[in-house]
Amino acid sequence: MIDIRHLRKEYGTTVALENLHLNIPEGEVFGLIGPNGAGKTTLIRILATLMEPTYGEVTIAGIDAINDPLKVHPLIGYMSDFFSLYDELLVWEYLDHFARCYGVPARKRQRSLESVLELVSLDVRRDSPVTALSRGMRQRLCFAKTILHEPKLLLLDEPASGLDPAGRVEFREMLNQLRSMGTTVVISSHILTEMTGFCTSIGIMEQGRLRVSGRVDDILDQLQSGLRLEIEVLDETLRTTNLLESDPQVSQIVVNGVNVSCRFAGSRDELPELHRRIVSEGIALVSLAVRSDNLEEIYMQISRHEVA
Amino acid sequence: MKTLDIWDHPLVVKAGRVRYRKQGIYAQVGIAWFLILIGLVCFHFYRADLGGPLWLRNYFIVLVGLQLLGCSLAACATTYGSMDAEVKKQTLDFQRITGLSPRQILVGKAIGEPVICYILIIITVPVISICWGMGGFDFSVALLLYLNLLTSTFMMACLGLQHPLKVIEKKQTANQSGAVGAVVAVGFVFIAGAALSGLGSPYGGALFGLLTPIPAITSIVSSNDPTGSVAWSVGFPFFGIRIPYLLLTPIMQCLFATFLLKVMSRRLTHELDTAVSKPMAFGMLAAVLFLLIAATFDLLLAVPNLTPYLIGFFAGLALFVLICIGTAAPSRESYQSWIWRLRGKRRKVWDLLVGERTLSWLTNISGWFLGAALGIAAATAIVVLQPQFLKSLQWPALLIAAALSLLLCTCYGLLHQVAAVATGNSIAAVMVVFFVLLTISVVPLVVGHVAESPELSSLSPVATYVQLIQHPADYYPPYYIMAVHVFAIMFLAWGMAGMSRRYCRLIDGKLAEMGATDHPDDVIR
Numbered sequence: 001m002i003d004i005r006h007l008r009k010e011y012g013t014t015v016a017l018e019n020l021h022l023n024i025p026e027g028e029v030f031g032l033i034g035p036n037g038a039g040k041t042t043l044i045r046i047l048a049t050l051m052e053p054t055y056g057e058v059t060i061a062g063i064d065a066i067n068d069p070l071k072v073h074p075l076i077g078y079m080s081d082f083f084s085l086y087d088e089l090l091v092w093e094y095l096d097h098f099a100r101c102y103g104v105p106a107r108k109r110q111r112s113l114e115s116v117l118e119l120v121s122l123d124v125r126r127d128s129p130v131t132a133l134s135r136g137m138r139q140r141l142c143f144a145k146t147i148l149h150e151p152k153l154l155l156l157d158e159p160a161s162g163l164d165p166a167g168r169v170e171f172r173e174m175l176n177q178l179r180s181m182g183t184t185v186v187i188s189s190h191i192l193t194e195m196t197g198f199c200t201s202i203g204i205m206e207q208g209r210l211r212v213s214g215r216v217d218d219i220l221d222q223l224q225s226g227l228r229l230e231i232e233v234l235d236e237t238l239r240t241t242n243l244l245e246s247d248p249q250v251s252q253i254v255v256n257g258v259n260v261s262c263r264f265a266g267s268r269d270e271l272p273e274l275h276r277r278i279v280s281e282g283i284a285l286v287s288l289a290v291r292s293d294n295l296e297e298i299y300m301q302i303s304r305h306e307v308a
Numbered sequence: 309m310k311t312l313d314i315w316d317h318p319l320v321v322k323a324g325r326v327r328y329r330k331q332g333i334y335a336q337v338g339i340a341w342f343l344i345l346i347g348l349v350c351f352h353f354y355r356a357d358l359g360g361p362l363w364l365r366n367y368f369i370v371l372v373g374l375q376l377l378g379c380s381l382a383a384c385a386t387t388y389g390s391m392d393a394e395v396k397k398q399t400l401d402f403q404r405i406t407g408l409s410p411r412q413i414l415v416g417k418a419i420g421e422p423v424i425c426y427i428l429i430i431i432t433v434p435v436i437s438i439c440w441g442m443g444g445f446d447f448s449v450a451l452l453l454y455l456n457l458l459t460s461t462f463m464m465a466c467l468g469l470q471h472p473l474k475v476i477e478k479k480q481t482a483n484q485s486g487a488v489g490a491v492v493a494v495g496f497v498f499i500a501g502a503a504l505s506g507l508g509s510p511y512g513g514a515l516f517g518l519l520t521p522i523p524a525i526t527s528i529v530s531s532n533d534p535t536g537s538v539a540w541s542v543g544f545p546f547f548g549i550r551i552p553y554l555l556l557t558p559i560m561q562c563l564f565a566t567f568l569l570k571v572m573s574r575r576l577t578h579e580l581d582t583a584v585s586k587p588m589a590f591g592m593l594a595a596v597l598f599l600l601i602a603a604t605f606d607l608l609l610a611v612p613n614l615t616p617y618l619i620g621f622f623a624g625l626a627l628f629v630l631i632c633i634g635t636a637a638p639s640r641e642s643y644q645s646w647i648w649r650l651r652g653k654r655r656k657v658w659d660l661l662v663g664e665r666t667l668s669w670l671t672n673i674s675g676w677f678l679g680a681a682l683g684i685a686a687a688t689a690i691v692v693l694q695p696q697f698l699k700s701l702q703w704p705a706l707l708i709a710a711a712l713s714l715l716l717c718t719c720y721g722l723l724h725q726v727a728a729v730a731t732g733n734s735i736a737a738v739m740v741v742f743f744v745l746l747t748i749s750v751v752p753l754v755v756g757h758v759a760e761s762p763e764l765s766s767l768s769p770v771a772t773y774v775q776l777i778q779h780p781a782d783y784y785p786p787y788y789i790m791a792v793h794v795f796a797i798m799f800l801a802w803g804m805a806g807m808s809r810r811y812c813r814l815i816d817g818k819l820a821e822m823g824a825t826d827h828p829d830d831v832i833r
Contacts, residue, residue, distance in 0.1 A: 006824045008648075019822040050401050052580050055648040055824070066649075069577065073405045084397040088326040100318035101406035145402070 001026040001153060001184045002047065007056035009042050009208075016042040017053070018208045024186065024201070026152075029179050031199035032188035033299055038205040040188035041081075044157045047186065048078040060153060074102070077151035081158035083142040087131045091122060094130055095144060102149035116144040119174060136167040143174065147183075154178065156187040172198060204299055212298075219298060226251075226265040228291045232258055234284035243281055247274070258286075318408070319416025323423055333427070340428050344435065347371065365534050368439040372453050373525060375429060379457065380464040383422035387468030390421045396475050410576035414569050418465040425461045429454060449528075449536045452554040456521035459558040459565075463519070466568040473575060517553055518544060518560040518599070524553045548606035567592070580642045583734075584635045586662045586671050590678060593632035597625070597679050601686040608690050615702040616777040621683050622706075622713035623773040629675045629717045630724065630741070637668040637725050640732035647808075647815050667729075667804065672721030676714050702780035709776050712786060715793040716769055720745060722800040729807060745769075763788055 007020040017039045024030045032040045045051040046058060049069035058065040065072045086094055092113060099109045117123040120140040125133065133141060139159070146154065156175075160168045175198065179185065189195055195202065203213035212219060226249075233240050237255050244250045249265040264274065268290070278285050327333075348367060355363035394400035403413050419426070433454060439445040517523040527542040543550035570588070574581050584592065608617055638646065646665035654663050660670040691697050720741050727737035749770040756765030762784045765771045772786045 006822055008818075008822065019824075048401075048405055050404065052578060052645070054645060055819070055822075070409060074407050076405060078402070078405050080398060080401065082398050084399045084402070086322070086326070086399065088329075089322070093322075093325055097318050097322045098402070098406065100316070100321065101403065101408050103407040106316075149407075 001028070001061060002186070003057070003059040005057040007043075007046065007058065008054045009039075009046065009051070010054045015208050017046075020056070020208075020210050022203060022210060022213055024184065026184055027182050029175070029185045029187065029198060029200045031195040031202040032186065032205060033190070033195060033202055034188075034205035035190055037207075038190075039208040040190075040205055041157050042208075043205070044078075044155050044186065044188055047153075048076060048155050049073065050078075074149070075152045076155060077146035077149070077153070078155045079142055079146040079157065079159055081161050083135075083138045085130045085138055085141060087129075089130055090126075091117070091128050091130060091133070091141060092126045094141065095148060098145045099148055104149060112148055116148055119147070119177065120144045121170070136163055136170075139163060139167070139171070140174075143171070147178065152184060154183055154185045154187075156185065158189055159187065160189065202298075226263050227268065227271070229262050229264050230287075230289045230291050231260045231262070231278070232286040232288075233260065233278075234258065234286060236283045239281065240278065240283055243278060243283070247277075250274075261291075317412070317416045317420065319403075319413065320420035320423065323417075323420030327424065333424070336424055337427065337431055340431065344371065344432060348435075348438070362532070362534050364439050364442055365445055365528070365536060368435065368445060368450065368536075369525060369528055371432065371435060372457065375432065375457055376460060376521065376525075379422070379425040379429060379461040383418075383425050383461045383465035384468035386421040387417055387465045388471065389468075390417055391469055391471035395471060395473055400473075404576060410573040411569055413576070414466070414469050414572050417469060418462060418565070418569070422461060422465050425465075426458060429457045429461065444535055446535045446537045446539075449524075449539050449554065452558075453521060453524065453539075455558050456524070456554070456561075459561040460521060463561040463565040463568075466565040466572075469572050470568065471572075473579070518557060519564060521553065521557050524557070544603065545606055546602045548609075580645045581664055582636050582638050582642060585664060586633075586636045586666075586668070589633050589636040589671065590662075590675060592635075593628060593675050593679060594682065596628060596632065597682045600624075601682060605686065605690070608686075609694055613700050613780075614687065614690060614697045615700065615705060615780045618683070618687055618701075618706055619709040619773065619776045619780065622680075622709040623769075625676065625679045625683065626713040626717040626720075629672060629679055630720055633668055633672045633675045633721060634724050634738070634741075636671060637721075637728050637734075637737070638665045639728045639734050639737070640730070643667065643729050644811060644815070647811050648819075651812075667808070668725050669718070669722055669801075669804070673714070673718055676717045680710065680713075705776050705780035705783060708783075708786060709773065712769070712772065712790060712793075715790060715797070719793045719797050719800070722797060722804065726800050726804050726807070729804070767792060 002022065002024040004020055004022040007017055007022075008015070009017040020039075020043065032043065034040050042051065046053050047060065047065070049065050049072055052066065056066075060072050061075055063071045063075075086097070089097065095113045095116065096109065099112060104112055114123070117126055120143055122137060122140055122144065125137065130138070130141065143159065146156075160171050163171060175185065175187070179198075187195070187199070199216060201213070201215045202219065204211045231240060231244075235258060237258060237260055240260050241253055241255060244253050244260065244262055249270070250262050251265065252261075252263040254261045264271070266274075271288075271290070275285070275288055278288070324333075328336075347370070351358050351363050351367040351370075359366040391400070394403070404410070408416070436445075436447065436450040436454065439450060440447045523542050524539040528536045528539050531538040539554055540552050541550070543552040544556050571583050574585070575583070604617075608614065611617060642665045646663075650659075650663070650665060653659070657670070659666050661674060662671075691701075723744060724737050724741045727740040728734055731737060731740075749768050752764050752767035753771045756762065756768070756771070766775075766784050766786050767789050769789065772789055775783045776786075
């Protein structure tokens with residue numbers, strides 16, 4: 001769906017994006033993760049054809065988005081973190097305006113409008129003025145506008161910023177519905193919990209560079225060079241650490257109270273042997289568990305430059 | 309959405325919903341009608357002091373004049389205010405990525421935002437019937453004046469759409485900045501146009517007269533004709549044929565509005581493109597010169613000697629080229645983006661001549677030759693019609709005027725381009741050229757006059773052209789001014805080439821770092 005090659009964006013002497021390559025297949029939910037100022041918004045604005053890159057190629061559904069931006073517009077829905085609405089309009093008028101802008105035929109307009117209002121749970125506020133909406137409702141209305149014309153690609157820039165936890169859960173449910181309909185979604189956030197369990201692939205950005213990208217499982221496999229172990233002992237962490245350090249397959253040992261975490265390069269079959277060694281040393285072992293990495297841990301590893 | 313259905317246009321519908329909720333439009337129309345009727349009653353009551361038998365005509369003209377001023381100001385201010393608010397709130401971004409093209413967005417704004425102006429013009433049309441029925445005012449003149457009002461409002465609305473598309477951090481509100489912009493724009497187009505157009509000479513303001521209905525209105529006011537038919541006699545002198553402004557102005561205003569829409573559409577599509585493309589700049593230059601030649605053609609047939617006018621043409625040509633082609637000169641960001649992305653995608657000469665974002669020096673020179681060709685063609689036609697002119701032509705003075713014009717055009721065009729790339733600011737670049745031109749025109753003139761040194765005075769382009777016009781057979785040879793400008797061209801060209809080389813090296817280095825081996829430079833050799 002999206003193919004980016006050698007993308008670069010400079011603002012004067014500042015390099016916002018540097019030599020970015022990215023391929024996002026159709027139907028994917030791609031999470032752009034990174035701290036503020038990493039270049040996420042710049043990338044999304046370039047994809048939305050609102051900004052021209054300094055260099056590079058951007059193809060959306062086979063169309064050159066830089067040279068033919070007008071051809072790309074019907075395919076995309078864009079939502080910025082700045083939920084600007086026309087405050088003078090009523091909720092239905094706002095959606096009707098954008099339905100007209102997107103060229104939704106008059107006979108279909110009313111139906112589309114009602115269905116998106118229902119999807120974002122604003123059907124009861126249909127005739128309210130936009131100014132009377134809470135921040136969460138404004139965000140949902142903006143989202144309703146974004147999906148009104150059934151775009152093939154959704155570009156969401158920090159869509160849940162400023163929402164309360166309940167609002168985030170609701171928002172995630174809405175996105176899940178879209179994902180099930182096969183829409184490709186690019187969503188940026190610096191709040192990792194927003195992305196966990198939702199994105200099928202991710203890209204981690206830092207200082208304008210895409211440090212890693214791909215399907216979440218692939219990245220986990222790539223980063224998990226071995227198993228992450230959590231060991232709990234009874235007040236004998238020093239002996240445990242010494243024992244683990246003597247094992248060439250163990251690395252990244254971190255002590256946290258009575259818990260010791262480390263990375264084990266061997267296979268699961270070799271774990272009973274490690275277990276036996278700990279016990280045979282007379283260490284009071286409470287538990288030894290294999291933990292799986294989540295997005296937050298991947299991000300922290302990458303931002304600590306623990307992976308190349 | 310391929311077609312542009314004005315009545316169902318989303319922006320027109322939205323503007324209507326925003327502005328005229330709760331019957332607001334009926335209140336405004338009611339107030340307008342009330343004021344129109346009060347005005348009619350007042351004019352009737354004081355008719356002895358307000359033109360006597362011409363009171364109804366005067367009432368009509370005052371009404372049209374007030375509507376022209378009010379609607380132009382309101383149209384310009386509302387469209388600018390709307391653009392400003394949408395840029396600040398980022399809602400324009402949402403519009404831009406819908407199915408509407410930039411042109412559709414802009415047309416929607418130009419019609420929707422000042423919709424009350426169009427309505428107020430249309431609802432006063434019955435006044436035509438009153439003035440026609442009771443005062444015998446020419447129906448066709450009245451109708452065409454109303455058409456002029458509509459097109460003037462649309463043109464000013466399009467002028468108000470020219471927004472920098474950047475958030476300007478000022479304390480003033482969008483409406484305030486819109487109002488200031490509107491006053492400036494109306495002041496320039498209308499007041500200057502009124503001062504120049506057709507009041508004294510039919511030639512002085514002919515080009516401005518094309519953009520304002522003021523010549524037609526002033527002709528009615530300055531005559532004792534109660535029917536207003538005199539407006540038919542005021543027209544643009546097109547190769548000796550008067551085309552009434554009443555007919556021509558609406559067409560020219562629509563064309564100018566289309567040009568303004570095109571300029572803004574380009575910026576909404578590709579932010580780094582120059583205000584006008586190079587082919588558009590050539591077209592603009594050719595159109596302006598053609599109209600200028602057409603307007604003065606019959607005047608030139610009757611002059612005693614053609615030489616001073618041709619010298620004046622070459623002086624003006626340099627200025628016209630600088631203004632028209634200057635709009636196609638890229639700023640730093642634009643030029644750098646050409647080096648990054650567009651370099652090598654066309655043949656080099658063709659790219660310099662008509663390519664997007666390329667340096668404008670060759671376009672400047674080509675523009676000058678295009679203008680000179682038009683001037684020479686017109687002069688040839690005049691000489692064919694008046695063969696005695698051929699003998700009186702002062703060839704050395706003409707050649708010097710032409711050569712100096714080319715030198716000035718190349719030199720200040722290059723200066724503008726260097727300043728635009730070096731400062732990265734188009735307005736700063738224009739100011740640099742303006743101050744350098746002003747300085748070189750005034751300082752040598754004053755110093756030379758005080759020191760009684762013709763050598764110093766001859767460094768001023770203005771003094772040189774004035775001398776050539778006044779004494780085409782006995783002028784002070786302009787060697788110094790030519791030498792200074794040749795040296796300046798060489799210096800500026802060296803500077804520009806150095807700057808280009810530096811940017812190319814820098815960008816090539818970055819491209820190599822990025823491993824972008826398929827650089828467009830590889831496409832055409």
